[in-house]
Amino acid sequence: MTDGFEDAVRLLDPSGRLDEKAAEALDLKEDDLLELFRLMLMTRRADLESTALQRQGELAVYPPLIGQEAAQVGSAYALEPGDFAFPSYRELGAALVKGVDLVDYLHFYRGTWHGGTYDPLETRFGMVAVPIASQILHAVGYAYGSKLDGSRDVSMAYFGDGATSQGDFHEGCNFAAVFGAPVVFFCQNNQWAISVPVSKQTVAPIYRKAEAYGFPGIRVDGNDVLATYLVTRQAVQRARTEQVPTLIEAVTYRLGPHSTADDAGRYQPKEQVEQWRELDPLDRYRKFLTERGLLTEEVKKGFDEDANKLAAHIRSGIVGAPPPDPGDLFEWVFSEKTKRLEAQEKELLEEAGDQ
Amino acid sequence: MTDGFEDAVRLLDPSGRLDEKAAEALDLKEDDLLELFRLMLMTRRADLESTALQRQGELAVYPPLIGQEAAQVGSAYALEPGDFAFPSYRELGAALVKGVDLVDYLHFYRGTWHGGTYDPLETRFGMVAVPIASQILHAVGYAYGSKLDGSRDVSMAYFGDGATSQGDFHEGCNFAAVFGAPVVFFCQNNQWAISVPVSKQTVAPIYRKAEAYGFPGIRVDGNDVLATYLVTRQAVQRARTEQVPTLIEAVTYRLGPHSTADDAGRYQPKEQVEQWRELDPLDRYRKFLTERGLLTEEVKKGFDEDANKLAAHIRSGIVGAPPPDPGDLFEWVFSEKTKRLEAQEKELLEEAGDQ
Amino acid sequence: MSEVTMAQALNEALRNSLRDDESVLVLGEDIGKLGGVFRITENLQEEFGPTRVFDTPLAESGIMGFSLGLALRGYRPVAEIQFDGFIYPSFNQVVSHVAKHRFRSRGRAPVPLVVRVPFAGGIGAAEHHSESPEAYFAHTAGLKVVVPATPLDAFDLLTQAIRDPDPVFFFEPKSRYWSKEDSELGADSLAMGNARVVKQGDACTLIAYGAMVPRCLETATAASEDGVEVEVIDLRSLVPFDLETCAKSVEKTGRAVVVHEAPLTAGFGAEVAASLAESAFLHLEAPILRVTGYDIPYPPAKVEEHYVPSVDRILGAIDRVLSF
């Protein structure tokens, strides 16, 4: 049931034991090792808080990422501040790592504003992209622009297993190869595209699809934060220094429903979920850190506090947050309002005033 | 310059010598061997006639296939009558093999009627598809329908090297693999997509793209009619009996311009054209047949007559052929004319009558 | 005779069609085991098996082109596009092939197929889940474009669409999926292509489709309380467009307001208004007004109420045409 790891790079086995030899390539200090855990813990906490907020009617909908924390944190941690991440809609963990204020991020799901309320250029974290695979091309174009600038910036495209079926995935990979764009294609294969298992989505292993474009494809255990970090770091370097793209397939699992609107019980086998729960990325990494003596009680306490603070921040930022000013709707359609938009704005504001 | 044959299946070398061992798998009788030549000769002749007709203003535009006769004839000859071929716009040779009346076919290029005037269902030869790669999905859907019917029919999708960049190519291959559709993807890599060489179209060899879908990908010398036939025949059988798709890359060359509207001199290196002229598929096969003693003077004469007859048939069918009745324009928009269309038809006919 | 929601009516229409015609296939993303995100295909895979009712990979151009191929082979594909905002990847297959196949083949190779699209807003959904793309399809020659407003009509029109020899784009107003009607499915059906006068009146004609029909009826009730009897027309199909029924009404009322959720500019309301203004010119006592979505992207959920035509906005337009 939890197969799909053939050929996958793995540094930590499910019991948290490190493959010392393979780990030699890791460039992480103890602080980094702990920071990865802190970020995963905060992600888990923020994710649960978001689900709770949706249940309480404070968010319109929310797509949980529980189970995918290592894949997101490990990969995003491999980016430098100038690198630009282009997410799909499930990358709250990557957003956190990139320094996006999660309240601003969650305003997308509250229905306050499409694209959230953060600045994508400043944070170098793209807006939530719902149309599957569409963001991949943006990452490639942006990356090629970085290359033209002579900068060292790399783009990262996040997407799911289902996204590999779309034409835009294909066109994005091909453009990247042809133009030598410094981009990393990071696929979280969480085994499901809503109710469709990856076995019905495609026949070939996802990482093998890189063969079609002539650049490396690598499968990694996406529940192993160290392996994910390592593989991504190497791919990012390859992009940065050689302008060679990489397709990474992070094998992981969607422990929650597709979104809060989904009833996964209709299609997701309970036993499968149970088996993957055993592979929980936080548990595995916690064991490793604890055995190393890094995760002392004091450190743990500090991390728990950080997670609590983040949850409180999210809650206070989201609960009861006001809707946007209806006049905002006409502000950014164009650089300047057309006469027609001015008239429409007037009509809307008059009606809104009447209410 | 004429590289690109790495890993390619080849039975006849450029001097017409047969690889006897490899040829053991061929199931062709002498009649078939000659028929292949006859079809190639007729194709060459019909193609030249079409170009001439365009120069004389009898066709609006025409995309020559000169140089690709072996690829088209060899592949289409591997099909059975029930098999359905979905062409792009350059498959006059395949149309001939499938028994399409070339006058009906060329009415597309005359501008008499989109889709020509043949019956695609009866001939099992789809209508000319100009939007690149779009026909690939039709082939897959049709093939899956054949499978649902429990029939033995196979679909064949024809397309070029440039088409592999489109999302529809990717989606078609993936659907075929997932549904086990009995389809063969036949790519004529003629080295150019208008002015863009295949090296700027994609980085990986085209046949290797099959890896992304989990079915076989095969490269064949597309100027070797026997190898093309053999490889296609095997792919068709695999589709028919095992419902496994195959991607075939036939390495060939566009000796003419992209279309009669194109000025290939702007981008196609003369030396490259010269080098590929040495690999002319008809010359090679003629040498082989002659050396075998099959292509006697008498046989040759008969074939030449057939080719002449075909050219005459085309010429007499196309030159001065009347335009369609303008009223036809409203006949097949829907199964029944809407009131709006009736009114519009009336308007058009009144105006046409006035003239 | 019992209460039925639009979702149930659609499900029943699919079930009957699958039962009556072996060539009918139902396909799309998550329409099998899950029964579709709106449960319109609920239990169909169980009942008819995974050969007749099946999930596809996640690719809308794929779904459209694959369906065309199936139709060519003699099947009647009924494809679901999961949401309005996800139909765009299929646009090339729609415009370049589906719409033109009968025409290009001089009638020899028609491709009857149905594309079901849950559409429009008002349900507090996330971005890309509330769009009204119908005008793109209505402007594309060769496609029929159908929009039911009630459970009964949803059943009738979907049944007709599946039997229709032409490609039909079937837009389902998702905010009405849970609306109920107390009636017998299929008891008395009006053919596709005909608009229906759903409320009589003589002061002004309201013309709408989909979820805007009940909105107009609400408006009519409110107007009625002020002693103004408006006539309400449910277009039911945009292509064919039943101009006659609209014109007849306007000849009586002398005034018209067209209502839809899609943006104003070049929306289908422009077609209705332009056609009516031409054919009922001498009967018009006031300009024809359009009450529509604004020329902005569909707004975030928290402010969508300001975008979707409200009873107040429609009443405002009625006032303006009456006092012109």
Added chain:
Amino acid sequence: MSEVTMAQALNEALRNSLRDDESVLVLGEDIGKLGGVFRITENLQEEFGPTRVFDTPLAESGIMGFSLGLALRGYRPVAEIQFDGFIYPSFNQVVSHVAKHRFRSRGRAPVPLVVRVPFAGGIGAAEHHSESPEAYFAHTAGLKVVVPATPLDAFDLLTQAIRDPDPVFFFEPKSRYWSKEDSELGADSLAMGNARVVKQGDACTLIAYGAMVPRCLETATAASEDGVEVEVIDLRSLVPFDLETCAKSVEKTGRAVVVHEAPLTAGFGAEVAASLAESAFLHLEAPILRVTGYDIPYPPAKVEEHYVPSVDRILGAIDRVLSF
């Protein structure tokens, strides 16, 4: 001061823009060495190098999404779509992203880019090479839609479009590429968003864009011979739509005919007619008529003359509004 064709004027506008603004990139299929199938980008790669002017793989969704990414990074991509009929694969990127990026990011991440599309028919081309898809884009909020009719305007409008902070879809009437104008490029330019009265008259207003502008002028000349002076308006841009200029003219003439090549139903002419009928209601002495392509796929070359609005058809419509 010398004769210049529209093709040359466009080429010159691109050249100037590449020269004046380092962030401008020109990309598309076959636009490099070949100079584009219509030679609009001729010599630009030679002059500015393959980094600024480059061919892409054959994939329009790719071109559109890639251009958006470049724009985000601060470049000004000017993408060519080879023909009207090949823009559809990019539609999802256009509607879901290009049109919405400024809006979604509350102005923080606009994506100024230009998409050039040779469009419309009349040149005896093969299928898919003569389409008029402008209404799809005009109906999509967030896009500017521009259509030049003359060499001078082609130069001005393209120059303005490349400098514009918003995404601009630039439709080039391919049948006019070889039309000449005797004038100095850039000498006197009218801002995008303004229509232009290209001929004065008082009997009736003809409203058109692209290749239908010269067609209307021809018609006006013919009408003039019969003593009827019609006014001709070149819209120049569909979005923004200059209703004021149109309305002002109709207030004078009392009559209007809108002309375009795209199919009638839900074409941009519907918007023009509906808006004008509303705003100039009291001035209208006859219904506004539309002379357009029919609601059929663009026909084969041998019969296209019956489809594209002809002088006779336009004259017929003028007759009808004058004798109403």
